[in-house]
Amino acid sequence: MPETLCTKGENPIHNALRQVSLLQNRWTLSGFSISGLSTYFQIPELDICVDMGECPLSALSINHILLTHSHGDHSRCLMRHNSLRKMMQNPTPAIYYIPDPVYDLAHNMIKAETLFEGVSEERFESPELVRVKPYEYFTLQERKDLDVLAFPVKHSIPAFGYTIFAKKKKLKKEYLNCGQEQIVALKKNGTEITDNIQEPLISFMGDCLGESLWEERHIWNSPVVVCECTFLDTDEEGMARKKGHTHIDHLARILSKVGSCNCEKLVLTHFSMKYSKKHIFEVISEKIPSEFREKTVVFL
Numbered sequence: 001m002p003e004t005l006c007t008k009g010e011n012p013i014h015n016a017l018r019q020v021s022l023l024q025n026r027w028t029l030s031g032f033s034i035s036g037l038s039t040y041f042q043i044p045e046l047d048i049c050v051d052m053g054e055c056p057l058s059a060l061s062i063n064h065i066l067l068t069h070s071h072g073d074h075s076r077c078l079m080r081h082n083s084l085r086k087m088m089q090n091p092t093p094a095i096y097y098i099p100d101p102v103y104d105l106a107h108n109m110i111k112a113e114t115l116f117e118g119v120s121e122e123r124f125e126s127p128e129l130v131r132v133k134p135y136e137y138f139t140l141q142e143r144k145d146l147d148v149l150a151f152p153v154k155h156s157i158p159a160f161g162y163t164i165f166a167k168k169k170k171l172k173k174e175y176l177n178c179g180q181e182q183i184v185a186l187k188k189n190g191t192e193i194t195d196n197i198q199e200p201l202i203s204f205m206g207d208c209l210g211e212s213l214w215e216e217r218h219i220w221n222s223p224v225v226v227c228e229c230t231f232l233d234t235d236e237e238g239m240a241r242k243k244g245h246t247h248i249d250h251l252a253r254i255l256s257k258v259g260s261c262n263c264e265k266l267v268l269t270h271f272s273m274k275y276s277k278k279h280i281f282e283v284i285s286e287k288i289p290s291e292f293r294e295k296t297v298v299f300l
C-alpha cells in the first residue's frame, strides 16, 4: 500500500489551501494538486515553487516560480503571488520562469490583469519574467547552486517539465589517488582539479500524456519524480489521451519498462476530482508494478 501523506475524510471537499507535505531528507515538498481545481508545489529549502494554481501565504517568501503551462488550474495565481509580495513590502522581486510558447501571452495577460485592477498603463511595471526554452539549462537567479533543465512534454497545449539539479564539484579522475599534500600543492599551482557536475534532485512532469514519461526518461535519474496520474478507471484511457493526461495503466506500463533506476520516490498528483480517496488508493495498490509500489506516494 502506498504511504499516505495526511488524513482526510473519505469523500473530502477539496480545499486547495489545505496543503499536503512530503518530507525528504533535506527538504519538504508541499502544496496541492487536483485536476482542474488547482496545482502548486513549494520547496522552501530550494527556494522554488512549481506552478501557482493557488497562492498560499507560505509561497510568498519563495523567489523562483517555474510555470509548467498556462492552464488556469496551474497559472491562475501567478500575479497574486507578485501582488501579495508587493503588499507585504518584500524588497526582492520574485522571478517567474515562463515557457517560451506562452511567454508573450503571459506578459499580455499580466498587463491586462493589472490594468483591470485599475492601474494606469503608465504606472504598469512588469514583474520579472524569464523566457524558458526547451532543453535549456539555467541557473536560478537567487540560488547559484541550483540549475534547472526545462523540457517539453506532450499535453493539450504547450507544456514543460522541469528537473532541478544541485551544482557540485567532483575531483577529476586523474587526481583520485592523490594524497592530501599533492592536492594542496596542485591547488596552489592553480591546477583545475575538479569537474563541475549536476546532481538531479527532483523532476516535475506537469500535465502530460504518459508517453512523455518514457520520451523524457532522464527524469528517472532524479531521486524524486513528481508526475500526474489524472485518470484511473479502465475505460478512461481514450479520454486521458484526448485530454492530454496520464492514465494509470499507461504509467504502469512505463514503470515496467523503466525498471531499476535512481528514483526513490514517485509522487502521484493531479487526480481527477471525481475519485474518492479510497478509490485512488485501491487502484494504485493494484496497478503500480511491485518494484515501484513502496516508492509511490499519493499527493493527497
Ligand SMILES: [Zn+2]
Residues within 6 Å of the ligand: 035, 036, 039, 071, 073, 074, 207, 270
Ligand atoms: Zn492541470
Ligand SMILES: [Zn+2]
Residues within 6 Å of the ligand: 069, 071, 155, 207
Ligand atoms: Zn493542463
